[in-house]
Amino acid sequence: MSDRILAVEGVSKRFGGLQAVRDASLTVEAGRITAVIGPNGAGKTTLFALISGFQTPTGGRILYRGTDVTGMPAHRLARRGMARTFQIVQPFAGLTVLENIAVGAHLHIAGRAAALAAASRVAELVGLDHILQQSAATLTVAGRKRLELARALATSPKLLLLDEVLAGLNPSEIRDMVPIIRAIRERGVTIMMIEHVMQAVMSLAEHIYVLAEGHVIAQGRPAEVVADPRVIEAYLGPGAAARLAGGAHGR
Amino acid sequence: MNLRAFLPIVAVVAALACIPLVIDSNVVLNFLVTALLLTLAGQGWNVLGGYGGQYSFGHAAFFGTGAYATAILQMRYGLNAWAAFAAGIAAGAGVGAAIGALTFRSGLRGSYFALVTLAFAEVLRIIASVAPVTGAGVGILIKLDVGARALQFSSRAAFYWLILALVAIALVVTRLVEQSRFGAWLVAVRENEDAARALGVDATRVKLGAITISAAMAAAAGCFYAQYFLFVDAPIAYGPWISVEALLAPIIGGVGTVFGPLLGALLIKTLGEAAKLVTGDAPGLDLVVYGIVLIVVIAFAPRGVAGVVARCHARLLPPRKASAGVNAA
Numbered sequence: 051m052s053d054r055i056l057a058v059e060g061v062s063k064r065f066g067g068l069q070a071v072r073d074a075s076l077t078v079e080a081g082r083i084t085a086v087i088g089p090n091g092a093g094k095t096t097l098f099a100l101i102s103g104f105q106t107p108t109g110g111r112i113l114y115r116g117t118d119v120t121g122m123p124a125h126r127l128a129r130r131g132m133a134r135t136f137q138i139v140q141p142f143a144g145l146t147v148l149e150n151i152a153v154g155a156h157l158h159i160a161g162r163a164a165a166l167a168a169a170s171r172v173a174e175l176v177g178l179d180h181i182l183q184q185s186a187a188t189l190t191v192a193g194r195k196r197l198e199l200a201r202a203l204a205t206s207p208k209l210l211l212l213d214e215v216l217a218g219l220n221p222s223e224i225r226d227m228v229p230i231i232r233a234i235r236e237r238g239v240t241i242m243m244i245e246h247v248m249q250a251v252m253s254l255a256e257h258i259y260v261l262a263e264g265h266v267i268a269q270g271r272p273a274e275v276v277a278d279p280r281v282i283e284a285y286l287g288p289g290a291a292a293r294l295a296g297g298a299h300g301r
Numbered sequence: 302m303n304l305r306a307f308l309p310i311v312a313v314v315a316a317l318a319c320i321p322l323v324i325d326s327n328v329v330l331n332f333l334v335t336a337l338l339l340t341l342a343g344q345g346w347n348v349l350g351g352y353g354g355q356y357s358f359g360h361a362a363f364f365g366t367g368a369y370a371t372a373i374l375q376m377r378y379g380l381n382a383w384a385a386f387a388a389g390i391a392a393g394a395g396v397g398a399a400i401g402a403l404t405f406r407s408g409l410r411g412s413y414f415a416l417v418t419l420a421f422a423e424v425l426r427i428i429a430s431v432a433p434v435t436g437a438g439v440g441i442l443i444k445l446d447v448g449a450r451a452l453q454f455s456s457r458a459a460f461y462w463l464i465l466a467l468v469a470i471a472l473v474v475t476r477l478v479e480q481s482r483f484g485a486w487l488v489a490v491r492e493n494e495d496a497a498r499a500l501g502v503d504a505t506r507v508k509l510g511a512i513t514i515s516a517a518m519a520a521a522a523g524c525f526y527a528q529y530f531l532f533v534d535a536p537i538a539y540g541p542w543i544s545v546e547a548l549l550a551p552i553i554g555g556v557g558t559v560f561g562p563l564l565g566a567l568l569i570k571t572l573g574e575a576a577k578l579v580t581g582d583a584p585g586l587d588l589v590v591y592g593i594v595l596i597v598v599i600a601f602a603p604r605g606v607a608g609v610v611a612r613c614h615a616r617l618l619p620p621r622k623a624s625a626g627v628n629a630a
Contacts, residue, residue, distance in 0.1 A: 102499065128501030136499070142492035153489040156482045157501040163303075165482070205500055 055080040055209050055240050056101065061110035062264075063096055070096040072264035073110070078209070083231070083241045085255035087248075087275075089285050093264040094244045095137055098213050101242075102134040103127045114209070128157060131208035135198040135215055137244070141186040147173065148182040150197055154204030172204045176230055192223045196230075203234065210234065212243040216250050224250055252276070260284065306476055310559070314469040321458035330457040334529065336570040337464040338522050342543060343550030343562030344471040345518030348478060350548065351556035353511040354491025356411075359418030360519045360547040362400065362425050365538030367393040367520030368527040372441040373434060382452035386524045393520020394513050401512035405505045410494070419544070426539030440534025443527060452528050464525055468563070471518050475559050478514070487511050488557070519547060549591055553598045555607025564606045569594060 056078040063071040071093040078084045086094050099105040101112055103124035111120040119127060133154075142150050151169035152162075159165040173179045176196045181189075186197060195215050202210055212231070216224050228250055235241055245251045251258065251272065258275045260268040262284035268275055275281055279291035286294075317337075321330060342364055350356045370389035374380040380388070404417050429435040447453045454460050478484040486507045489497035494504050523543075527533050546569070554565025572594060573587035580586055602609050 104495070104498075124498040125501050125503045128499060134499050136496065140493045140496035140499075142489055142496065144492050145488065149485070149488075153485055153497065153502070154500045156485050160482050162480050162482065162485070165485070201496075201500060 053080040054078070055115055056242065057113040058097070058101065059111050059113065061097070061100055061107045061112060063093075063100055063105060064108045070264055071100065071107075074261065074264065074266050075110075076259045076266055076269070078240060078242050079257070080208075080240050081235070081238065082256045083235055083243065083254050085251045085258045085272075086242065086244050086261055087246070087251060087258060088261035092261040092284075094261050095213060096264075097261065098134065098211055098244060102132060102211055128205055128207075131206070132211065133202035133205045133207035133209070134211035135195075135202050135213055137213040137217065139191075139194040139198050141189065141194055141197055143185070143187040145186055146183050147178055147186055147189070147193075147197060147200075150186050151178075151200045151204045154201040157205040169200075169204055172200050175203065175233065176200045177226070191218045192220075192227075195219065195227070199230070199234075203239075207239060209240045209242065212241060212245075214244055214246060216245060216247045219247075228254060248276075303480060306480060307473065310469070310472045310476060313560070313563070314465065314472070317465055318462065321461055325458070327457050330461050332570065332574060334457065334461050334464055336566045337461070337468050338525060338529075339546055339550050339566040339570060340468050340563045341464065341471055341525070342519045342522035342547040343554070343566055344468070344475060345515045345520075345522070346547040347515075347551035347556065347558075347562050348475060348518065349508075349511045349515035351551050351558070351561065352475075352478065352484065352491065353487045353508060355508060355511070356415045357418040357512075357515075357544070357548070358415045359400075359420070359422035359544050360515075361539045361541060361544040362418065362422040363393040363397050363516035363519035364523035364526070364543045364547070365422070365425060365429065365533075365535075365540075366396045367523030368533045368538045369429065369435055369441070369523075370520075371524040371527040372443050372533045375443055376441055377434065381450070382528065383450075386452060386528065389524035389527075390517050390520045393523065394517035397516020397520075398509060398513045400516075401509045405508045405512075419541075422539055422541070422544055426535050429539055430535035435533075435535065438535070440532060440537075443531040443533075445531060453531070460529055464529075467521050467525060471521075472559055472563075474514065474518075479559065483507065483510060491557075519543075545591075549595060551605070553594055553605055555605030555610075558605070558607040561605055561607045564610075568606060 054077050058074060058076050060073050060075055061071060062073055074097060086097065088094050096105065100107050103122050106121040111118055114132060142153065148166060148169055151172055152165045155165040155168040159168055170179065170182060173182055176199050178196050178200055189197060199215055216227055219227060224247060231241065231254060255272055258269065258272050259266050260275055260281045267284055268278045268281050282291040282294060320333065342360060346357060346360050367389040370392040371385045374385035374388055375382055400418065400421050404414055409417055431437055435441065447455050486497065486502045489502055490504045490507050498504055523538065549569055550565035551562040553569055554563065555561030569591055572590050576586045576590045598605060
């Protein structure tokens with residue numbers, strides 16, 4: 051129990067007539083990589099927004115490191131060590147790569163020079179150190195994803211929420227990114243990730259939650275989850291699991 | 302703290318300070334005083350709009366509060382001119398903080414923020430044009446009392462050095478903001494508020510800080526205006542002219558740069574005067590010129606005169622600039 055860094059308890063979010071998240075509960079163990087998967091529109095990004103303080107839940111509560119943080123604004127959660135990236139990357143386009151990362155580093159470092167130094171160390175970790183002075187607006191998709199990661203990492207987080215940092219990358223870029231994420235975990239940062247790239251989820255995550263229609267429908271180790279008929283049906287439609295099994299027998 | 306970053310400010314201010322020693326034409330000095338007055342108001346706008354991305358259409362609210370506070374405190378309450386000047390700056394900063402608290406807390410961004418600041422300035426103008434304390438439609442005359450104690454000087458040069466000192470302070474404050482964590486957060490809020498919040502930036506507080514500094518600078522310009530012309534009324538203090546000029550100077554000179562407002566103020570005042578010379582005092586013609594210059598700048602040099610200068614500089618000295626950046630890192 052004591053190494054549970056995050057607990058989401060029966061959280062719901064309603065936007066007018068749309069129930070985006072419905073009574074979702076999950077826990078994240080400290081020091082592990084936990085993944086949230088689910089079909090498009092399952093409410094994964096909304097769930098992240100609720101956890102990171104960008105949206106306030108309409109029901110339920112969120113415990114972070116033992117305290118109730120439901121509805122706490124994003125910047126205060128960041129100060130308590132929760133950092134997030136955005137699925138749609140949000141670079142500070144008018145600034146250089148180094149200046150972008152330094153904004154994150156400034157969270158705990160007041161001095162400009164010290165923050166820039168810390169930022170260049172983080173840049174090295176994610177492989178951006180060769181383009182520090184380049185404008186963030188000129189980065190490729192892969193570069194922007196790394197920049198998202200670097201900025202969040204520069205805040206020295208305890209819990210890092212990654213919203214599809216691998217989406218839009220080609221296979222070789224994904225192969226480059228996976229060890230970076232693993233290295234971050236090795237440094238003691240707990241990671242919770244939303245991801246569609248199953249190959250990466252299977253190799254990175256130690257625990258997976260499956261969200262469908264705003265509800266957690268399955269959870270467990272990666273191998274268990276992908277074999278779960280409920281998960282297959284959530285992705286491929288009702289009866290798909292049975293048909294798949296039948297088809298396999300038919301061959 | 303990188304002291305070398307302040308050298309250009311020292312050089313520019315020192316050069317400007319020498320002008321009255323070689324030129325004693327009142328016309329020239331009067332022109333420079335009005336240009337520096339605009340620089341000060343424009344620098345205020347630049348801190349909030351250029352660095353923070355919050356475009357105000359109502360800096361008259363701060364300028365006018367400074368001007369009225371200076372005049373009212375002296376004429377109605379017999380306060381010393383220097384104290385009234387300081388109180389005027391504080392009052393303007395207070396109005397800035399109050400408007401900021403109302404607008405930023407309610408999450409107004411972009412054009413909504415611009416419209417609300419315009420509305421605040423207009424409401425203040427209407428109140429000032431009817432309230433007895435401001436002299437209503439008549440305005441307030443500050444009694445002529447030449448002497449350093451009353452902050453009134455017979456020589457234009459003394460006024461010139463006073464406004465130059467205020468501009469120098471504004472330049473240094475802007476550079477300090479630029480080099481501080483607060484400045485990094487302010488620019489982050491301008492670039493992307495949500496991303497900044499995710500990185501622990503309290504966007505509301507940062508914007509509040511920026512509007513307070515910004516309003517203090519604009520108010521200082523207003524205080525100086527009252528002291529220089531010894532007259533304030535509602536259309537001068539809270540009229541749209543100062544809101545417009547305060548944003549034109551930095552936009553034309555270069556938003557989000559330390560010297561942008563100074564460059565812009567000198568340029569638009571020169572063009573305005575030139576237009577008047579060519580056509581004889583046709584009313585409103587300087588505004589037509591401002592409009593044309595604004596369109597040209599936005600179309601061809603969105604980063605203003607300072608942006609053009611920086612681009613030329615980078616083209617002339619590319620390798621040195623790059624290595625300086627790495628060293629700073």
